[in-house]
Amino acid sequence: MKTVLFPDWAYKPAWSPGSRQVQLWHFLLELLGRNEGGAIGWGGEWGEFIIRDPERLARLWGERKGKPHMNYDKLSRALRYYYNKRILHKTKGKRFTYKFNFSKLILVNYPGYLPPSSHQQLVHRAPLPFPFLPAESGLPLCGGVGSLMDRAVQPLPHPFLLPGCLPKPLPVPQALHGPFPFISAPAHPAVGKTEPRESGLNVNGWPHRSSADWDVNPHISWNLLGGEKREDEDREGKDAD
């Protein structure tokens, strides 16, 4: 069943036990997911976004954080700190354009990622721990006070994301042919056939697909949570030739 999901940082809840404040990338995802129009929007590339109104975005961010003097200069400094953390890249040459680092995909199954030693255990489809809801349901997506994050039904052992926060690209399987070193699960012999439903949860354009849709090099090293392989460092349009 091979499920391809998102990088480790993307699974950190907006309100992790350690940090009681919203994180900037969550905030950005929230705005992008809401398609709130104006301040920020998805760009052409997978994960790329463009800040259309920098000062307005800064004002919104400042309001969220209780920092009335926030501006784009300071916000962009925070974005720059994401470079080293490998959460963001700058799309060079394009003004106000950054890109989320979705190049490192994480292979996990929802009720908890599986450590490399025991990953053959729960290799079956796992439903999301929260009820689906359309983006129009009024509740804020991607966390925030009073959002789904707070009213999650069960204690969640693992961080999670909400649908609608991420771009919906990949109309075709050619994403893998690009510069993205996507990672997928190798075929596990122990699994047998466990494919209850491949529909997954595309209800919101959630890019949750079986990697069988894409032909993947099996020898790509797949790093799980905590793994820090840096073989990707994805490029834009210019690849080495």
Next chain:
DNA sequence: CCCGGAAGAC
């Protein structure tokens, strides 16, 4: 505009 060091808040 964009970059990152430095210091400090929390």
Next chain:
DNA sequence: GTCTTCCGGG
């Protein structure tokens, strides 16, 4: 640890 603030430099 995650920004916020300030800033010299390109």
